Amino acid sequence: MVALEELRGDENSVAASLADCIARIAVSKDETSFEALFRYFAPRLKSYFMRLGADASAAEEVTQEAMVQVWRNANQFDRSRASASTWIFTIARNLSIDAFRRTRRPSFDPSDPAFIPDGEMLPDLQLERAETEQRVRFVMNSLSPNEKSVLMLSFYENLSHGEIAERLGIPLGTVKSRIRLAFAKIRTALETRQGEEQ
C-alpha cells in the first residue's frame, strides 16, 4: 500500500517511491500503486500539455492516455536507465507530438543491424544512468532562475529561441548563451564526478 504521504519527503525518496510503483504495476498490476502514480503525475501532465497550448479538456484527454500507457508499458520501465519522471516525460512528449504538434518524431531502432550498440561507448560516458540523472538534477537546482527559465521555455512551451527572446525581452544571443552555459554546467558536473572516481 502506497500512501500519498510516502510520496512527499526528499527528492530521492520520492523518486524511489515512484519507481517502486511502476515496478509493482509491471509485476502484479497493482492498482493502488497506479493510483499513487496518478495522484502525483496527472496534475503535472495536465499542466505540461496546457503549456504546450492545449485547452483544459484536451490536456485532460491526453493525460488519461499517458496514464493508460504508463499502465500498459510498465514492464518496459528500467529504473537503472531513467527515473519514473523521465520515463513518463518521454511518454507524454511522444503523445504531445501526435496530439498537438502535427509532426512526427522518428526514433532510432536498437534492433536494426546498422545500429551501433553502446559497447563502443567512450569510457567517460559509462556512468550509471541513474547516477547521471541525479547529477543533472543537482545542477538544475543550482542554476540561476534566468538560466532555468530559458530551458523551461524551450521544453515546456515549445518556443523557438527567437520566441523565448521575445517573451523574456532579452536578445537572441543571450538566449543561446544561457542554453550553452546551462549545458556546460551539466557537462562539467558529469565530468567532475567521473574525475573523482578515477
Next chain:
Amino acid sequence: MTIKFHLSDDLLLGYSAGSLDEPSNLLVASHLALCPHCRARNASVDSLGGYMLDSLPEAPVPMAMMSSVLTRIRCESEAPVPPTRSPSTANFLIPEPLRSYVGGDVHDLNWIRMAPRVHQIQINTPNSRSQARLLRFQSGTSVPAHGHRGRELTLVLTGSLCDRDTILFRGDIAETDERTEHQPYAGPDEDCICLAVTDAPLRFKSMFARLLQPLFGI
C-alpha cells in the same frame, strides 16, 4: 571509425523537447543510431524533461478522471508480446529510421540525377518547414559554392565530405547557418552519400548555379 562531429546542444534539446520538425528529427535520430556518445547525451537531456515535469505547478484534475482511467485499465488485455525479429546479418549503410523513410538501402534506391555526378532522393515529410534529402556525390565532385538563407544540417553516411578545413566521415554532422558560405566536395575514395536538411533554399553564388537552382529543386 569514431565520430568526431556531434549534434549541437540546441539540436539535442529540440529533439528531446519535441520541438523540431520532422526532417530535423529524422537527422537527429539517424545520427543517434550511429553514435553511442550522443545517445548518452540525449538521455541526460531527457532527464531534464523529467526534472521539469517534477517542478511544474500542478493543474487541478477532476475527481472523476482517476476512476475513468481505472475503468479503462481494467479492460486492458495482456499486451501482445512484440514479435522478435530474427537477427539480420545484412550490412546496411543507411540506418533506421532513415532507411524506412527512403524505402531501402543505398543500392535499392531510384536516385534522381540533379547535376553531373550528383544524385538525390527527396524525402517526403508533409507539413514541414524544412526539406530532407539524401544526396550522393561521386567521389571528387564539388558542390557549387553557396550560402544559406537558413540552417543546413548534414549527416555523412558513406565516403567523406571535405568542407573548408574539416573532413567529415560516416556519422559526422555539419551544421551551417546563414553566415556560412562554402563549397564542400566529396573525398576521392568513394561516393559520398549524406542526409541534408535545409531550412530554406540554398543561396548559390554563381549566376549559373542560381539559374539551375529551380531545376534541382534545392
